Amino acid sequence: MKYLIIGLGNFGRTLAEELTDKGHEVIGVDTVEQRVDLLKDRISVTYIMDATDPVGLRSLPLNQIDQAIVAIGKGMDYSLRVVAALKEQRVLNIAARAIDEVHMSILRAMGINQIFIPETYAARTIASHIDSNTPGDLI
Numbered sequence: 001m002k003y004l005i006i007g008l009g010n011f012g013r014t015l016a017e018e019l020t021d022k023g024h025e026v027i028g029v030d031t032v033e034q035r036v037d038l039l040k041d042r043i044s045v046t047y048i049m050d051a052t053d054p055v056g057l058r059s060l061p062l063n064q065i066d067q068a069i070v071a072i073g074k075g076m077d078y079s080l081r082v083v084a085a086l087k088e089q090r091v092l093n094i095a096a097r098a099i100d101e102v103h104m105s106i107l108r109a110m111g112i113n114q115i116f117i118p119e120t121y122a123a124r125t126i127a128s129h130i131d132s133n134t135p136g137d138l139i
Contacts, residue, residue: 001066003027006051006082008035011097011118012071016043027060052081054088062089070096073118076103083110 001024008030016026027137028042029030029051030036036046049056062068068091072079076099086094087110095114098104107115 001025002064003031004060004062004065004068006030006068006070007040007079007097008032009071009073010044010067011073012069013039013083015069015071020044022087027059027065030071052078052085054085057085057089062086062091065091065093067095072093073097074098076106081105082111083107083112087111 003016003019003024004027005012005019008016009027012028012030013035016028017099020123021042028043028046029049030046031048031050033048036048040046047056049058049059051057064092068086070082070086072080072082079096079099080103083094083096095116096107096112096114098107098115098117099116104115104117138139
């Protein structure tokens with residue numbers, strides 16, 4: 001599968017690395033050069049760009065990806081603008097990170113079916129691990 005991940009902070013970077021390790025092709029996009037530099041030799045292709053810019057977005061191989069993942073965790077506004085830009089470019093399979101329940105509700109209203117709040121998922125997983133008294137680190 002071929003994934004486009006927009007937002008390469010801690011979550012997006014780890015997601016890109018994990019998908020690459022599983023044999024998938026990953027295209028990474030972020031506005032911060034240092035984040036892109038951390039992955040440029042690790043994943044298939046990286047771009048430093050603003051994914052809300054229609055001209056820049058059209059330069060990506062959108063018709064070749066299986067799924068776009070909006071992994072932006074800082075600010076609902078930018079995330080929603082990126083999702084809207086992807087939908088305008090007729091990207092059909094979009095997954096998005098939400099920062100809270102309101103963000104999740106807006107993403108649902110935009111027609112996004114795969115929505116996740118990584119912090120909530122991680123907290124539940126860690127709580128189960130702690131509750132079961134399972135020894136070992138969770139990383």
